[in-house]
Amino acid sequence: SSNPHTVHFPYLVGAIAGRDKESAKKTGNEFQTKLFEKAGLNPAGGNPEGDFGEKYSAESFIKFLTYMSQPPYFPKYLAALPTMGKDGSLAQVQVNSPAVGHVYAKTGTGMSMRLTAGSSGPAKNAMQVVKALAGFIELPDRSFIVFAVFLEFENQSGLKGIEQLNEVMGEITSVVYESLVSRSK
Secondary structure, three states, rough: OHHHHHHHHHHHHHHHHHOOOOHHHHHHHHHHHHHHHOOOOOOOOOOOOOOOOOOOOOOHHHHHHHHHHHOOOOHHHHHHOOEEOOOHHHOOOOOOOOOOEEEEEEEEEEEEEEOOOOOOOOOOEEEEEEEEEEEEEEEEOOOEEEEEEEEEEEEHHHHHHHHHHHHHHHHHHHHHHHHHHHHHO
16 A cells, blocks of 8 residues: 555556556546446546545445446456555454454555644644545454444554554444444354
8 A cells, every 4th residue: 555656656657557648647537437337327527637635425435335346347456456464554453353364455545634723722733534444344254244344533643643544443343343243143
């Protein structure tokens, strides 16, 4: 998971798949828009530049991941996702949970600064953080449930607070996994 590389992905898709040397980003965004439209989404809201900005929601993630769970995409897509408690950005999340190895998901982090009024003093800048975890929970019968968890908070503890949210989202996902497994017995 590399956000600096992800930002450049439209350029690569446009240049390689679109064979476009002049306007690779535009062509890459067109590929992405077509994929999202096939999934039943209109992420750009009609924006021809393909700026997906704040158009993401748990519902849009569920819709997109449901589309991606259909063959022929699913096996390769699933294999590319981090696995909770095993690898990638989820390697250190919920390592002792029964859900280890059964949650395939991608984390995401968005941050913005906003001015907040202090109750006993001048206004101060506060970092608003949105964390997301979206992917698939594998059940014992090898079926998959699509999920998305979004958390928003005002961060006062720097990177440590942000990293703790991965564990919180993993814990939520573990509880869902355990609940689904106990129901299937």
